[in-house]
Amino acid sequence: MSLELRGITKTFGSFIANDEINLRVETGQIHAILGENGAGKSTLMNIVYGLLKADSGELLVDEKIINISEPSDALSAGIGMVHQHFMLIPVFTVAENIVLGHEKTGKFGALDIETARSAIREVSKDFGFEVDPDAIVETLPVGIQQKVEIIRALIYEAKVLILDEPTAVLTPQETDELLKTMRELKAKGTSIIFITHKLREVREVADQITIIRRGKVVGAVSPQTSEGELASLMVGRTVDLAPEKIKHKVGEPILVAKDLTVRDALGNAVVKKVNFHVNEGEVLAVAGVQGNGQSELARALINLEDHVEGSILLGGNELRGKSIYASLHAGIAFIPESRELDGLVGSFSIAENLILDLHDQAPYTKGITLSAGVVLAEAEKKVKEFDIRSQSVSDAVSTLSGGNKQKVVIARELSRPVKVLVASQPTRGLDVGSIEFVHERILAERDAGRGVILFSTELDEVMALADRIAVMYRGEILDIVDSKVTREELGLLMAGVASKKASA
Amino acid sequence: MMRNSLSKFGQAIKLPGLSFGLAFTLTGFIIAFSDSKVLSKIGSPLEFIKSAGATAGNAYLALFQGSIFDINLTKSHNFFQGFYPLSETIVIATPLILTGLSVALAFKSGLFNIGAQGQFIFGAIGASYVGFHFHLPLVIHVIAAALAGMALASIWGGAVGLLKAKTGAHEVILTIMMNYIAGYFILWTLKTSQFLRPGRIDPIAPEVNQSARLPLLAGANLRIHAGIFIALAAALFVWWLLTKTTIGYKFRAVGANGQAAKTAGISVPFVLTATMAICGALAGLGGAVQVLGSEHALNADIAGSFGFDAITVALLGRAQPLGTVFAALLFGALHAGGRTMQSNTGVPLDIVLVTQALIVLFIAAPTFVRFIFRLKKLNSSAGLTSKGWNG
Numbered sequence: 001m002s003l004e005l006r007g008i009t010k011t012f013g014s015f016i017a018n019d020e021i022n023l024r025v026e027t028g029q030i031h032a033i034l035g036e037n038g039a040g041k042s043t044l045m046n047i048v049y050g051l052l053k054a055d056s057g058e059l060l061v062d063e064k065i066i067n068i069s070e071p072s073d074a075l076s077a078g079i080g081m082v083h084q085h086f087m088l089i090p091v092f093t094v095a096e097n098i099v100l101g102h103e104k105t106g107k108f109g110a111l112d113i114e115t116a117r118s119a120i121r122e123v124s125k126d127f128g129f130e131v132d133p134d135a136i137v138e139t140l141p142v143g144i145q146q147k148v149e150i151i152r153a154l155i156y157e158a159k160v161l162i163l164d165e166p167t168a169v170l171t172p173q174e175t176d177e178l179l180k181t182m183r184e185l186k187a188k189g190t191s192i193i194f195i196t197h198k199l200r201e202v203r204e205v206a207d208q209i210t211i212i213r214r215g216k217v218v219g220a221v222s223p224q225t226s227e228g229e230l231a232s233l234m235v236g237r238t239v240d241l242a243p244e245k246i247k248h249k250v251g252e253p254i255l256v257a258k259d260l261t262v263r264d265a266l267g268n269a270v271v272k273k274v275n276f277h278v279n280e281g282e283v284l285a286v287a288g289v290q291g292n293g294q295s296e297l298a299r300a301l302i303n304l305e306d307h308v309e310g311s312i313l314l315g316g317n318e319l320r321g322k323s324i325y326a327s328l329h330a331g332i333a334f335i336p337e338s339r340e341l342d343g344l345v346g347s348f349s350i351a352e353n354l355i356l357d358l359h360d361q362a363p364y365t366k367g368i369t370l371s372a373g374v375v376l377a378e379a380e381k382k383v384k385e386f387d388i389r390s391q392s393v394s395d396a397v398s399t400l401s402g403g404n405k406q407k408v409v410i411a412r413e414l415s416r417p418v419k420v421l422v423a424s425q426p427t428r429g430l431d432v433g434s435i436e437f438v439h440e441r442i443l444a445e446r447d448a449g450r451g452v453i454l455f456s457t458e459l460d461e462v463m464a465l466a467d468r469i470a471v472m473y474r475g476e477i478l479d480i481v482d483s484k485v486t487r488e489e490l491g492l493l494m495a496g497v498a499s500k501k502a503s504a
Numbered sequence: 505m506m507r508n509s510l511s512k513f514g515q516a517i518k519l520p521g522l523s524f525g526l527a528f529t530l531t532g533f534i535i536a537f538s539d540s541k542v543l544s545k546i547g548s549p550l551e552f553i554k555s556a557g558a559t560a561g562n563a564y565l566a567l568f569q570g571s572i573f574d575i576n577l578t579k580s581h582n583f584f585q586g587f588y589p590l591s592e593t594i595v596i597a598t599p600l601i602l603t604g605l606s607v608a609l610a611f612k613s614g615l616f617n618i619g620a621q622g623q624f625i626f627g628a629i630g631a632s633y634v635g636f637h638f639h640l641p642l643v644i645h646v647i648a649a650a651l652a653g654m655a656l657a658s659i660w661g662g663a664v665g666l667l668k669a670k671t672g673a674h675e676v677i678l679t680i681m682m683n684y685i686a687g688y689f690i691l692w693t694l695k696t697s698q699f700l701r702p703g704r705i706d707p708i709a710p711e712v713n714q715s716a717r718l719p720l721l722a723g724a725n726l727r728i729h730a731g732i733f734i735a736l737a738a739a740l741f742v743w744w745l746l747t748k749t750t751i752g753y754k755f756r757a758v759g760a761n762g763q764a765a766k767t768a769g770i771s772v773p774f775v776l777t778a779t780m781a782i783c784g785a786l787a788g789l790g791g792a793v794q795v796l797g798s799e800h801a802l803n804a805d806i807a808g809s810f811g812f813d814a815i816t817v818a819l820l821g822r823a824q825p826l827g828t829v830f831a832a833l834l835f836g837a838l839h840a841g842g843r844t845m846q847s848n849t850g851v852p853l854d855i856v857l858v859t860q861a862l863i864v865l866f867i868a869a870p871t872f873v874r875f876i877f878r879l880k881k882l883n884s885s886a887g888l889t890s891k892g893w894n895g
Contacts, residue, residue, distance in 0.1 A: 304767060325769035336767055345761040356757060356768035360750045369748050
């Protein structure tokens with residue numbers, strides 16, 4: 001089945017989310033749609049799936065114009081979608097989730113789940129999935145949950161499958177398996193629209209690539225196009241994908257964690273007796289699949305966690321048990337995982353956010369009052385230095401884009417005397433241009449002789465920036481390897497398979 | 505710049521203004537429809553409308569006469585006495601401004617202070633004791649009495665912040681419970697030999713000495729006293745504290761996003777305790793002013809509903825110091841005028857409570873008011889931040 005979009009335009013007020021978009025997906029083709037956050041990919045797909053209505057333009061399935069005004073229309077036209085955030089009920093079984101919304105009843109109104117069970121087995125057999133129809137969804141790994149979504153689409157006879165950022169939540173191994181599945185689906189004649197911002201995956205699996213920037217199609221290219229070219233098309237200017245890492249001599253250990261254990265409120269250890277150190281002038285990346293204790297470990301380093309055992313030595317001084325204030329002012333800069341929740345006060349101005357940590361220190365305070373003039377003047381300087389794009393430093397920080405918000409956080413955290421920078425998922429949700437900026441800043445700190453601990457679930461980021469890589473799995477550091485490790489080895493570690501070196 | 509700030513001001517009072525207008529219109533209908541004379545004319549529509557209009561109009565005229573200016577008093581006394589109602593409005597509004605500020609400041613730190621009532625009581629107890637027990641020079645005595653009240657109330661309020669910081673107990677539950685304790689504590693206090701007025705058996709303390717009283721502003725015939733200046737100064741202080749000081753910055757940061765404030769090293773326990781201590785002092789000052797300015801003697805009913813109306817006042821004033829002052833004046837007028845309305849037209853005093861309740865209802869349901877007046881969504885920063893049970 002082929003799907004064609006002609007002149008799709010969608011505006012929200014004066015903002016044009018989609019501008020005359022033309023796109024054609026052939027039968028049995030994997031068509032990648034590449035674009036930054038906010039480029040209009042999701043809007044476009046929501047129009048195709050009937051969640052939004054286009055202002056103008058038409059949709060053609062097998063050369064015939066069809067009218068889609070709600071998801072059920074899309075389903076009956078053979079269009080299925082796997083959302084980035086799964087639409088599954090965690091406490092239901094696989095079969096129960098699949099019949100949801102299509103419940104058939106048998107005798108005395110009893111739910112007919114057997115039909116669904118056999119359908120799941122059939123589809124699983126066809127594609128070599130190992131999915132138990134009676135498994136409770138929440139007990140399944142994320143990769144399998146995604147397969148449940150795909151099975152659902154296939155059972156309801158989707159001929160065009162939309163996958164919205166499907167690899168964001170997967171381990172490298174799971175990603176590889178998904179790509180394999182996509183190829184199998186393609187071989188059986190299913191068309192796939194693959195939405196992503198990850199260049200490597202696109203080049204690996206796509207037959208055709210459409211690039212969207214600011215609501216417009218800016219390129220239709222083949223997968224042979226280089227990653228650099230793809231990135232440039234996405235951003236609209238040349239991008240430095242692999243920041244240059246100057247080789248230089250690594251200094252003394254600056255931060256040492258010994259037998260560090262972090263417990264949650266119920267007393268369960270979420271970080272288990274980890275040991276590591278970071279040297280001056282070095283980036284130690286902590287890799288791992290989301291939810292293996294990295295967030296808690298990062299927070300524990302500045303005493304944001306309440307139940308911590310072990311020792312955190314910064315330049316030989318014990319920090320564990322001290323206040324957050326003491327940790328920050330002892331020389332740790334902290335970029336939290338969520339800039340909106342933990343990094344910024346949304347209703348405060350840019351200038352006010354830039355002094356969140358230093359508001360009671362000279363020169364910002366005089367006696368008990370704030371020196372408004374100094375605060376504004378320093379903010380002007382920071383805005384220039386860190387290229388924070390805004391109308392005025394008095395604007396509420398909530399009005400900024402994600403990249404500019406992150407720049408405010410970074411500018412603030414680097415305005416204290418820093419010995420170690422702890423960055424937790426510093427590029428999550430950012431556009432390519434901002435990612436480039438954050439990476440440069442991290443390396444600049446390293447080159448200036450500071451220790452950097454980078455927590456990241458993005459393998460590319462870890463490989464590009466790290467001097468050494470610690471891999472976390474279920475609260476433990478499985479191994480610390482140097483940056484020459486291959487993606488495959490790293491992927492295995494992230495999946496919990498300890499390397500030979502570690503087990504020896 | 506001027507125009508900008510004017511339009512900002514317009515934006516800020518739009519919703520409270522419309523809520524107020526809507527509440528008043530609705531109350532007018534209630535007054536008219538609850539009147540048997542009006543209802544008896546339901547047969548002829550024209551008569552009915554006329555009669556309904558007259559009833560509501562008379563009630564509102566009485567409300568005005570009781571709260572701002574009464575021409576009859578200028579005839580019977582002198583022109584000046586015509587402002588007796590306005591003086592009453594201000595006398596009622598004075599403690600209400602202070603308790604309102606207490607609730608408003610707590611809002612800014614993300615706390616919901618229901619405890620102004622209890623804090624008010626402790627302020628009154630402290631001021632009363634220093635007022636009647638000691639003999640001090642003129643100005644010093646008033647200041648000492650007020651400070652004593654504030655100190656006591658500050659400890660009472662600060663305890664809430666400390667408990668929340670150390671145990672995670674929710675301030676709403678704490679303050680409600682502590683209001684009960686304060687309410688019974690004053691009953692007990694008034695029965696102790698220290699407080700019981702010689703020769704009396706009912707719960708009333710001795711009058712405070714002349715030297716501890718706030719001076720009257722407009723002669724002996726009007727009750728208006730210098731407390732209003734204290735209240736206005738307190739409003740100015742709260743504004744200064746929030747916008748100009750380091751500590752106010754901490755309060756606002758914790759109120760707007762406690763997690764980010766904590767991550768940046770601001771001590772949340774300190775902010776909670778300090779906020780509640782200052783809130784306590786403000787409400788306590790309200791109690792002190794009530795004793796030293798208008799009541800002169802501590803009695804069991806000293807707090808009236810000043811602590812509870814304060815919540816409404818702070819909400820209506822959008823937790824802004826200036827807004828709180830205006831809202832308190834409005835409530836003072838409603839209370840003062842309500843009495844006259846009852847005696848002149850027979851419309852019960854309780855109708856004032858209905859109006860108050862409706863104002864709060866409309867303020868709390870801004871979407872509804874916007875829907876009625878087809879308003880666009882206001883800037884979200886104009887809203888209040890009070891947190892749910894997990895806050």
